[in-house]
Amino acid sequence: MVNVHALIVAAGQGFRAGGDVPKQYQLVGGQMLLRHAIEGLLAHPAIDAVTVVINPADRLLYDAAVAGLALPEPVAGGPTRQVSVRNGLEALAGTPPALVLVHDAARAFLPSAVIDGLLAALAIPANDGAVPALAVIDSLRRGNDHYDAAVDRDGLWRVQTPQAFRYTPLLAAHRNAPDGATDELAIAMAAGLRVAITPGDERAFKVTGPQDFAKAAAMIVIPLTSRTASGFDVHRFGPGDHVWLCGVQIPHSHGLVGHSDADAGLHALTDALLGTISAGDIGDHFPPSDPRWKGAASDIFLAHAAKFVREAGGVIDHVDVTLICERPKVGPHRLTMRERIAAILEIPVAQVSVKATTTELLGFTGRSEGIAAQAIASVRLPA
Template identity: 75%
Template sequence: MRATALIVAAGKGIRAGGASPKQYQLVAGVPLLRHAIEHLRPHQAITSVQVIINPDDRAHYDAATQGLDLPPPIAGGATRQASARAGLEALAADPPDLVLVHDAARAFVPCTLLDALFTALEDPANHGAVPALPVIDSLRRGHGHFTASVDRDSLWRVQTPQAFRFVPLLAAHRAAPEGATDELGIALAAGLRVAITPGDERAFKITDPQDFARAQMMQVSTSSIPRTASGFDVHAFGPGDHVWLAGVRIPHSHGLIGHSDADAGLHALTDALLGTIAAGDIGDHFPPSDPQWKGAASDRFLAHAASLVRARGGTIDFVDLTLICERPKIGPHRAAMQARVAAILKIDPGQVSIKATTTELLGFTGRSEGIAAQAMASVRLPA
């Protein structure tokens, strides 16, 4: 049995906002349309996936599907019904046995939902199968005031993809008047027998910005692994008239001794980020025995660690730095440090915490012999 999945993606999606149609907007860094394609293609019963688009959006489509081996897209029509009909007509010259008509806005269809559709179509009495969820909320009629109750026992929330035997669905589309909202309505009007199969909340329809936020949270929770690691560094005071801390030059009665600029804050942050990807420590990447790093600005070290995290597909969520010293005073420089670290890491300043503490005159920091720094970093890596 050959089964083709047609993804209807020709709409304008203006309720979602944004500069482009919603099917090309990003969720977890990936266009919504690509999510829809990649949730259908792996299923063993689906032999091909083809997308129906607005020809004006061809550049968006090409960018969203770059690297995917897909047939050329089909030009859609002015309505969803017209677009789906165009897709079916395009397949008619070499028709598949089964066709799944799917909305790009329902981009996260789980495999179990697809399994149920194909199982229902193993029954020769069924012309089609449509996933649906039972209505569980109480329903009432009214305009301003409630006037009547509605029996919800036989009511369903219909989803896509909607799967059919190709020949009867094409015939039903050709006979249908304008105004249908989905294939189920067209099929029922033509007298086709359509089975109800279990829907899934993950196949919800993305319509407005709140839906995009929900999809983003869902993708982050299911497609990434959180990692947290710490870093620690110490440098002693020596001759000088300034120190570098968290990327900020601070006038001081002493300098800090080190092979590079001795920025204990950035060194601790660098080790924390390297730790999230188990990439050793700062000395492995920038050995103090190498003369090229003598006097080097430590922002290069932190930027390198961030680039390694991103090369692994990771996202930096948050960094936290505690500077431990009696002096210089950190408070007057905290905002500048926060902004500088955020710029180095290419994240928002709100994702950077800078704190300071003393050791109450105890130990080497209490005796003003040096500065210590402790850092934490949280990232997300691909699952």
């Protein structure tokens, strides 16, 4: 039996927030705002189920937001918040819960203590509902171009969600309410229900405008762990008048032989980045037997590895490439190489190091038979 059912209202368009999709489907910390709201409610041990009210036109976005979550079928919303909530409440009538929490998807970062306060208030039989709020602490004044009169702030509250009620009286109040109510508190008060004030929280703020997304992102604390991996690559000299090293074309008496452009520096770095997420090596992703990569620019490979790291939730902290050769001279091109790698990885140049060394005329590099490169990458990944 479901005793506590949370109803998330997510049918609005959120035009004031900007963006190409409704705000509840915009990303915050790599995850849709709606999913943050759902997971916050699901994490509370007293909540038995969560149902979302959506705009049917946004069904594909909704499906992406809730992928992997075991939720009831979403409910189709209406043209106003009031209609959407009523639709949600009616959808629960077949198996009515004892309590219902009506929550806005835009208040996605709800501390569990707010829910605790609501449920404690509803444990008192005299209360039909409970709504979290924050006391108004700033001075209030009326006026247009100039201040006119003071407003007494005593007893004034900034109302938040979720708004919690005993299900049956709230459904009855909704069925009898005229249009125009802005929230469940207004409907409940009009119906004569007794609603307790419980502690709200600044973290349960409502994402409304574009600036609020930065505020929301700053609230997300994801435990990260550091990983480091290395890469190594070799290419021999062959016919040609230039070589590619770290994404930069350098004139030379010979070229480098390889299936792609034979950029040993970027190949080594690609392997290093793939190693940080245990995703194999460059040959697994771009087999030399595949004709698509014949003569390909190696920045494709490096960008691919960086994309894999980001999709794993990783942040690239620093990369370091050492080129091992007698010639060509790397020094005159080092800054350009660093800038090119930084552009491919979409990180600051300060986080890219390129060095060069020789083997003192020893070995195949000392005999100018080819170029070797080794690389190290450091990334932060979710723990």
